Amino acid sequence: MSLLVNAIQKYGSSQPVTAPQKQTAVSAPNIQQQPIKDTFEKSKDETSVGIFYIADLHGKMTNMERICEMAKLFNNTNNSDIKIKLASGDILLGSSPIKNKVANEFLNWVGIEANALGNHELDATPQMFAETLKDAKYKLLAINVEVNPNSPMAGKIEKSMIKEINGEKFGIIGTAPSDALERVGTRESLADIKVDDIDTTIKKVQDEVNNLKAQGINKIIVISHIGKEPDKRLAQETEGIDVILGAHTHALYKDIKEGESLLYSKAGEPVIVTQAGKDGEFAGVLNLVFNKDGIVKKAQNNIGRTSSFIRKLQYRTAVESIIGKPEVVGKIKSAPPNPKNRLIENNPHGNFIADAMRNELGTDVALLNAANLRGYFIEGDVDVRRINDITPFEDKMMICELSEKQIVDAIKVGAKSFTNPDNKPGIILVSGLEYTVTDKGQLQELSFIDKNGNKTKIDINNPSETHKFTVACDDFFALGGDNYLPVNKNPDYIKQTFAQDKNVYTANYIKKQKEPVEIKADDRIKIVS
Numbered sequence: 001m002s003l004l005v006n007a008i009q010k011y012g013s014s015q016p017v018t019a020p021q022k023q024t025a026v027s028a029p030n031i032q033q034q035p036i037k038d039t040f041e042k043s044k045d046e047t048s049v050g051i052f053y054i055a056d057l058h059g060k061m062t063n064m065e066r067i068c069e070m071a072k073l074f075n076n077t078n079n080s081d082i083k084i085k086l087a088s089g090d091i092l093l094g095s096s097p098i099k100n101k102v103a104n105e106f107l108n109w110v111g112i113e114a115n116a117l118g119n120h121e122l123d124a125t126p127q128m129f130a131e132t133l134k135d136a137k138y139k140l141l142a143i144n145v146e147v148n149p150n151s152p153m154a155g156k157i158e159k160s161m162i163k164e165i166n167g168e169k170f171g172i173i174g175t176a177p178s179d180a181l182e183r184v185g186t187r188e189s190l191a192d193i194k195v196d197d198i199d200t201t202i203k204k205v206q207d208e209v210n211n212l213k214a215q216g217i218n219k220i221i222v223i224s225h226i227g228k229e230p231d232k233r234l235a236q237e238t239e240g241i242d243v244i245l246g247a248h249t250h251a252l253y254k255d256i257k258e259g260e261s262l263l264y265s266k267a268g269e270p271v272i273v274t275q276a277g278k279d280g281e282f283a284g285v286l287n288l289v290f291n292k293d294g295i296v297k298k299a300q301n302n303i304g305r306t307s308s309f310i311r312k313l314q315y316r317t318a319v320e321s322i323i324g325k326p327e328v329v330g331k332i333k334s335a336p337p338n339p340k341n342r343l344i345e346n347n348p349h350g351n352f353i354a355d356a357m358r359n360e361l362g363t364d365v366a367l368l369n370a371a372n373l374r375g376y377f378i379e380g381d382v383d384v385r386r387i388n389d390i391t392p393f394e395d396k397m398m399i400c401e402l403s404e405k406q407i408v409d410a411i412k413v414g415a416k417s418f419t420n421p422d423n424k425p426g427i428i429l430v431s432g433l434e435y436t437v438t439d440k441g442q443l444q445e446l447s448f449i450d451k452n453g454n455k456t457k458i459d460i461n462n463p464s465e466t467h468k469f470t471v472a473c474d475d476f477f478a479l480g481g482d483n484y485l486p487v488n489k490n491p492d493y494i495k496q497t498f499a500q501d502k503n504v505y506t507a508n509y510i511k512k513q514k515e516p517v518e519i520k521a522d523d524r525i526k527i528v529s
Contacts, residue, residue, distance in 0.1 A: 046289050055225070058392065060389055087112045174224075178195055178226060218294025222243070276303065344418055345527070432449055
């Protein structure tokens with residue numbers, strides 16, 4: 001079936017674009033700095049729909065404040081017949097009940113109708129998960145999970161929902177990530193929940209689409225946290241889905257592009273797919289026109305950059321009423337730019353946190369997975385909220401005793417990120433070590449640097465299993481998260497466990513500095529061709 005997709009210039013008119021044999025998508029202009037008005041023309045038997053969508057905020061509270069303003073703009077300027085606000089998971093992050101309360105309230109403030117179950121919604125214990133959701137005004141959806149009926153999580157996750165607006169009915173289905181076990185580690189919640197593989201997920205989604213269509217619902221939206229490639233399969237191996245609001249792989253679809261964000265179902269009908277990046281850096285507005293049969297005839301995808309919006313006092317005050325007024329712990333004199341790809345770059349901001357971990361816990365080395373970093377330092381006063389934004393997971397810190405071989409193996413797992421899809425799980429950032437790795441993921445050299453600056457080379461081809469180092473790390477890493485180390489709930493190499501996360505030790509480290517902090521780039525991780 002053909003599809004007419006209009007590329008809308010900012011505040012301009014629709015211009016249909018026709019390709020041979022079928023009308024197709026065209027890239028929109030550069031990223032808009034704010035969601036723009038729907039200017040679609042439509043016939044009397046067509047329905048225009050505006051969808052405000054977010055995903056993968058990862059607990060970033062400052063961006064939540066900005067997104068509240070973006071949602072208000074959407075309310076006031078989008079002139080679609082029907083407006084819906086949806087989220088595709090990983091809005092929450094970590095095990096902190098206070099942070100997750102803020103994230104939950106944020107979804108209520110914005111007016112989100114439904115949120116998909118992301119892997120980071122499962123960071124908390126089952127009891128904390130249930131406690132966080134008790135005040136939720138939105139539905140948490142995942143068609144592809146089974147929850148232990150005796151768990152506090154039981155009854156908190158629904159498969160789908162029907163939303164009726166102005167006499168029009170929409171079916172909304174959620175999906176959770178099949179790789180939740182690897183992405184969350186060994187947290188308690190995963191003992192209470194089972195997530196289906198992709199093949200089973202696709203089948204269950206199709207069954208639910210069929211169920212919704214049997215009830216006369218012909219406009220189907222999937223809020224998905226399964227990732228970019230599985231979303232493509234979902235679009236192309238099913239029929240009846242109109243929109244997939246994707247997440248998990250942190251892609252950024254800036255427009256409507258055939259083969260990427262415009263796909264076709266088994267029945268040949270158009271399926272629009274989106275993703276809005278990571279860490280709440282962007283939010284999207286998807287404008288659609290459906291015909292009377294529930295088929296998308298026009299589509300326009302707008303991406304808004306959250307940093308273009310001001311954190312209004314009312315939302316800052318609302319957040320601080322939950323988390324308290326942040327303590328200023330010091331001053332940053334200078335800091336380099338944030339890496340473009342934090343997963344596979346030597347990151348001075350992460351290295352500084354690794355140095356804080358090592359110094360505060362008095363270990364030989366510190367190891368920190370690059371994906372733990374969700375922000376960066378800037379010049380000026382630094383408070384605990386800024387530090388929490390940079391490393392927001394609220395893991396428990398540990399002192400472990402790891403052999404040369406265990407350290408080498410962990411660094412090699414991280415090095416594979418150069419060639420892995422989406423550069424996951426990310427390289428290992430270090431303190432007390434330096435290493436060289438190729439951009440093809442091959443570890444070439446590794447050395448231990450003691451606190452006097454003396455360098456000792458480690459044989460990466462025959463590392464010792466008996467020569468050990470004390471290592472500052474978090475419980476996600478120590479217990480096998482992302483498989484840097486073998487998954488183990490009670491490894492014998494853990495020597496001490498602390499209730500605080502690395503953000504506490506970073507704040508303490510900054511407090512102890514006599515002069516404003518200079519965060520400098522160094523070559524502790526060398527990346528060569």
